[in-house]
Amino acid sequence: MKLVVKKLIFFLLLFMGFIILGNVKSNASGNLFLNDLNFDVNVNTDGSMDVTETWDIDIEDTNTLFKTFKTDSTKYSDISNVKVVDITNGINRPFRKINTIMYHVTENCYYGKINSDGNFEIAWGVGMDNSSGDRKYQITYTVEDAIAKYNDYAELYWQFVGDDFEVNARNISGTITLPQSAVNKDEIKVWGHTEGLNGEIYVTDLDTIQFNLKGFNSGRYVEIRTLFPTEMIVSSARTKNIDILDSVIEEETVWANEANAKRARRDIINIVIIVGIYAIALLVSILCIRKAIKIYNEQKGNKAYVPEQELKYFRELPRQDATPAQALKIYKELHVGFPSNDLGKVVSATLLDLNLKKYINFKVEKEKRKEKIIINILNANANESDLPEDEKAILNFLIGACEKDSNQITVKEFKKYISRAAQTNILKEFKTRVDMYTKDELVNLGLYDKDQERIAKKHTSAIGEFMITLFFAIFITSIIISEINTIFIGAIAIVVISTIISMIIVEKAKKKVNVYTQKGVDEREKWKGLKKYMEDFSMLDEKEVPDIALWEHFLVYATVFGIAEKVLKQLKVVYPDLEQNLDVNTYTYMHIMLHTNFSSSFSNAISTSMSSAYSSSTGGGGGFSGGGGGGRRTAEVVAEDNHYLIK
Secondary structure, eight states: OOHHHHHHHHHHHHHHHHHHHHHSOOSOBTTEEEEEEEEEEEEOTTSOEEEEEEEEEEEEEEEEEEEEEOOOTTTOSEEEEEEEEEOGGGOOEEOEEOSSOOSSOOBTEEEEEEOTTSOEEEEEEEEEEEEEEEEEEEEEEEEETOEEEOSSEEEEEEEEEOTTOOOOEEEEEEEEEOSSOOSSGGGOEEEEEOTTOOEEEEEEETTEEEEEEEEEOTTOOEEEEEEEEGGGOSOOSSBOSSOOHHHHHHHHHHHHHHHHHHHHHHHHHHHHHHHHHHHHHHHHHHHHHHHHHHHHHHHTTOOOOOOSSOOSOOOSOSOTTOOHHHHHHHHTTOSSOOOHHHHHHHHHHHHHHHHHTTSEEEEEEEETTEEEEEEEESOOOGGGSOOOHHHHHHHHHHHHHSOTTOOEEEHHHHHHHHHHHHTSSHHHHHHHHHHHHHHHHHHHTTSBOHHHHHHHHHHHHHHHHHHHHHHHHHHHHHHHHHTTOOTTHHHHHHHHHHHHHHHHHHHHHHTTOOSBOHHHHHHHHHHHHHHHHHHHGGGSOOSSOOOHHHHHHHHHHHHHTTOHHHHHHHHHHHSTTHHHHOOTTTSTTHHHHHHSSHIIIIIIHHHHHHHHHHHOOOOBEEEOBOOOOTTBOOOOEEEETTEEEEO
């Protein structure tokens, strides 16, 4: 893919992501998130209202929840009858009332008092300083003189959530019950105000008003205004000898018109965004599939090499001078460098091969009931030897692990050296050399094709690009689904389906790339046969079993294939007297492997160390308007000492 096309896809995906993220809501604010916030309000004939708030809230690392009411004598005169109850799992656990204002309220206690700012504050201790979970609370209180009584109508104008409220909510709802039934619903006028214009309010019965909104974002308010027959209120300290209906209708009409105009503009913008997102999704999908088809057409006429002879078992070494690294790379058909866990197997097996070639040897010493395996360097002139380059690199790495002027090192010390090397570039440079030398050796032997490797890498890169596109699409989908906003799922589905199809097409093309030559494919078949033979030889009805000396060479490759322990167990079955009769001077390391836990303490230990070291983000109801902001109370979240407080 040309650079300009890559950049285009990247920026299109990035743009799509930002647009979608901008149109969905965040799941939480800080460490608190309201799944549901419900208000149950009963208006009384004396102008007061009884409120029950039910909070279904996710809490994490929080000590105390607060709610404050800004003191405003033009809106209410007092708040009384405060109670807090934990109703999680349907079990009522009333909190104990205290008379002391506390910054961090004692768990299961609450208070409702005037604070130092002169505002009324309700606070309760949840005791979740170092824990998290979903909790459900009921907060009840009475707002005195919440209703204003006019000549023509009584008015409730109350902000249930303030614009300083910093906790997001999935759903906010409420029911307001009037003191008595009206003659008809037209006598009850209702309006709702919120900046997001995403709420609804209706008169649902002759004495009932209901409101709700979904996807509340912090920093916005929820405000309800209703007019109802003044006869329903017998008395109120906030009685005024004027009519209110005309002025309220005029004011609310202005706000409603502004809200409708804003909705119309928003609808146009949303249509443009939706069309744009789907267009981007289609373009990204077309580019991906076109790229995949182009790659496939380039390989259309090719045919993957297959072994000239299929082998179930192979009882010889496929190549006498093959290094463990070469054998593993061919066996696994690796087109890239060794994975970190395989690198450990390569090092372990190569050290065994170096032992056979008399460049090193092993010695086991008993130390406090434990075995200490020592590696002795017999020939430190690796660069001047006729060793293959990958084995030279491993021998030099071992020599570098030894202390200065020392020609030996224990396996335990070697493991520590590997860990230290991982903290610098030494281990990475070592791996790079082994990868490079192994590949070059196979190329020189006519087993590996570098030109085909470049094509395979291009295919792998393309699949990687498609995978990134796919993961990005799935990530965005998870956000959309979590917010129950499905408008963009179709666009995401287009990208997901197209990238999966593209990967399938490129994977088929990749199988036609012959990174390994016919000679290499034939040798791989032999390595597969040898591995299968080493795994099964004790169960075979063989007239002749290979000489035990050959098994020392076999064990080198059994180690790199990760089956050494299995082979050793079979050797003990096929050669029952092997452990007693084996001459340590004749067979270089097999004596140690059979008489100790050499395979697990050495080979597996180095493999594990390599892997871990190398591996070590009109008033009749309807939609809400923007509102006027009158009669609001505030709510904010304050974080201090990892305690998140709602005020």
